[in-house]
Amino acid sequence: NKATLVDQTEGTKITFDDVAGLDEAKEEIEEVVQFLKDPKRFTRLGGKLPKGVLLVGPPGTGKTLLAKAVAGEAGTPFFSLSGSDFVEMFVGVGAARVRDLFKQAKEKAPCIIFIDEIDAVGRSRGRGSVIGGNDERENTLNQLLVEMDGFNTDKGVIIMAATNRPDVLDSALLRPGRFDRQVLIDKPDRREREAIFKVHTESLTLAPELDMGLLAGQTPGFAGAEIANVCNEAALLAAREEKDAIEMIDFERAIDRVIGGLEKKNKLISPDE
Numbered sequence: 001n002k003a004t005l006v007d008q009t010e011g012t013k014i015t016f017d018d019v020a021g022l023d024e025a026k027e028e029i030e031e032v033v034q035f036l037k038d039p040k041r042f043t044r045l046g047g048k049l050p051k052g053v054l055l056v057g058p059p060g061t062g063k064t065l066l067a068k069a070v071a072g073e074a075g076t077p078f079f080s081l082s083g084s085d086f087v088e089m090f091v092g093v094g095a096a097r098v099r100d101l102f103k104q105a106k107e108k109a110p111c112i113i114f115i116d117e118i119d120a121v122g123r124s125r126g127r128g129s130v131i132g133g134n135d136e137r138e139n140t141l142n143q144l145l146v147e148m149d150g151f152n153t154d155k156g157v158i159i160m161a162a163t164n165r166p167d168v169l170d171s172a173l174l175r176p177g178r179f180d181r182q183v184l185i186d187k188p189d190r191r192e193r194e195a196i197f198k199v200h201t202e203s204l205t206l207a208p209e210l211d212m213g214l215l216a217g218q219t220p221g222f223a224g225a226e227i228a229n230v231c232n233e234a235a236l237l238a239a240r241e242e243k244d245a246i247e248m249i250d251f252e253r254a255i256d257r258v259i260g261g262l263e264k265k266n267k268l269i270s271p272d273e
């Protein structure tokens, strides 16, 4: 039962232009693009390239998107795994699976391995829950550490991982030679929300009065994923009413819907409030 790595960018090249805002993060991560394009250029004086970049921030803020954009900019394949898949699906074979996946990735270098929700597999060892499978998870985590130590980045394999719980990560993951670079991906401010609205309305038919600045002002606290959702909802609402273009009112109704959805979700999480 081998898992084969599948390049998830094939046919859809994502670049930094698709990522709105996040200027600082993009700047920090541009270095990784340069490493992937030409690893030898950086190592000729004996230096070692970073192996892992940890993207830290709330859900839906573009961590996966940014990692894909690095692959797109560097022209490398993008292999993505989820920390929770490792723990749930690979019972009994987690460590072997990690070994095998790294082997495959090395054969396809230069490339990016992206591990979403790394906290699922990377929680600190020895103080987790008592629910079964914990040893299994620790074995998997140990193997991940072994693999990260064992390869040489000259080959151009960079591991990117995302989490919104950096506080629970095993400190061993953050040591030099592992995820030694951390990039913060925060929720967008007003200006960034406006930019995200622009990206996500590019392919939509908009009424001329549409004002992205106003929309940005009406969506405090929204992450990029929610803004993408608003734009799509607005297009569907306008189409249902057989309009020729999407108007402000459609966006406003879509915003209300998305806020309603978020409130419902929060109620499910904390029912007493």
Ligand code: ATP
Pocket: 018, 019, 020, 021, 022, 058, 059, 060, 061, 062, 063, 064, 065, 066, 116, 162, 164, 196, 199, 223, 224, 225, 226, 228
């Ligand atoms: P999670 O932690 O839930 O996995 P994430 O931070 O990885 O979330 P993404 O999956 O990258 O978030 O974002 C989901 C979608 O939201 C993206 O595919 C994109 O459509 C939109 N999005 C999020 N942030 C941005 C952004 N900065 N610019 C443009 N689109 C964005």
